[in-house]
Amino acid sequence: MKFLDIAKVTIQSGAGGNGCVAFRREKYIEFGGPWGGDGGKGGDVWAEAADNLNTLIDYRFQQLIRARNGEGGSGKDMHGAGGDDAILRVPVGTQIFEEDGETLIADLSVSGQRVKLLKGGNGGFGNAHFKSPTNQAPRHANPGQDSEEKIIILKLKLIADAGLIGLPNAGKSTFLSRVSEAKPKIADYPFTTLAPQLGVVRIDATDFVLADLPGLIEGAHEGVGLGDRFLGHAERCGAILHLIDGTESEINYAYKSIRAELDAYGQGLIDKPEIVALNKCDAIPKEALAKKKAALKKACGHEVFVISGVTGEGVTEVLRAMAEFIGARRSKERSVGKPKAEWKP
Numbered sequence: 001m002k003f004l005d006i007a008k009v010t011i012q013s014g015a016g017g018n019g020c021v022a023f024r025r026e027k028y029i030e031f032g033g034p035w036g037g038d039g040g041k042g043g044d045v046w047a048e049a050a051d052n053l054n055t056l057i058d059y060r061f062q063q064l065i066r067a068r069n070g071e072g073g074s075g076k077d078m079h080g081a082g083g084d085d086a087i088l089r090v091p092v093g094t095q096i097f098e099e100d101g102e103t104l105i106a107d108l109s110v111s112g113q114r115v116k117l118l119k120g121g122n123g124g125f126g127n128a129h130f131k132s133p134t135n136q137a138p139r140h141a142n143p144g145q146d147s148e149e150k151i152i153i154l155k156l157k158l159i160a161d162a163g164l165i166g167l168p169n170a171g172k173s174t175f176l177s178r179v180s181e182a183k184p185k186i187a188d189y190p191f192t193t194l195a196p197q198l199g200v201v202r203i204d205a206t207d208f209v210l211a212d213l214p215g216l217i218e219g220a221h222e223g224v225g226l227g228d229r230f231l232g233h234a235e236r237c238g239a240i241l242h243l244i245d246g247t248e249s250e251i252n253y254a255y256k257s258i259r260a261e262l263d264a265y266g267q268g269l270i271d272k273p274e275i276v277a278l279n280k281c282d283a284i285p286k287e288a289l290a291k292k293k294a295a296l297k298k299a300c301g302h303e304v305f306v307i308s309g310v311t312g313e314g315v316t317e318v319l320r321a322m323a324e325f326i327g328a329r330r331s332k333e334r335s336v337g338k339p340k341a342e343w344k345p
Contacts, residue, residue: 003196005156005233007059014042014067014083016121016144019129022075023137034137036073036127039144040080042120043067046087049108053091054198056154067118070144073126080123088117090154093236097153105152109159109236117152121145155232158196160211161326163234165262166243167254168215171279173197174309175243176212179319196233203319208326211237218257231265238329239273239322244296246278246306251292252299273325277305277318 017039024032071080124142180199
């Protein structure tokens, strides 16, 4: 299935049904009076987050979502049926924007969460609604309200606890396949990963979701390479694992170029907890490895892990460090969401 994380969709609610003008005409009933029913309400348009979806590919081919119109009223004071609602089922983590792509309508970050995007038109009143002692034979009814229509932008931001970033060929896909059951494409050329990949990682008693993002290069915020359009999937992450290819000659440049792209992108990515790991240590002599680790530690200003995604060396320590950040974030979220105890004298 092709990964699609942005879609433009036109939505339209249902129009209300027209009211009916009718009179009761039966034998032995001399003054039957008005007998026209009301029109039915048009269907609403809803968006709902679903667990079993992970891409917006459905809305590449279905770009018009329309609710059903309400039925018109009829004689014998029968009201028209309401129109069926239209439901946009989207993956958890989808944000819904106005046509300008900036005005946020809703953020569906919880499974089963629903939001009404458009309201269906009300049905018109039939002539039975207008009868009164001074108007015993009304000959008019209301038309149903018109439908509403708008264009929305759907943007998917994957729900992951940690994000995996780095230059192309830093070994991100190899690392993901090592620590999870994910099967990303692995090759010896740049930009092997063309779309984010997710894997579920278990370390000790902690489970978390790790997202492998396509490689960044200098100038990504200006559209160079694959650009930075996939960085949005890291905005919800509790921690970022920054992999550096240890076989490169300029590891400080590799680190600083990615940090500059995160800073240029904004959205708070530069402030997220960062774990730096020097990858491919199995292919580096020990003396050179020690020098590179010291240089990278000086560049980033904190501890640097030395790992190998191929042999698994140092991987457990990195995962435990990530689990510590993620556990702290989850505890904070639980404490914030916990209702305060009721005060009693």
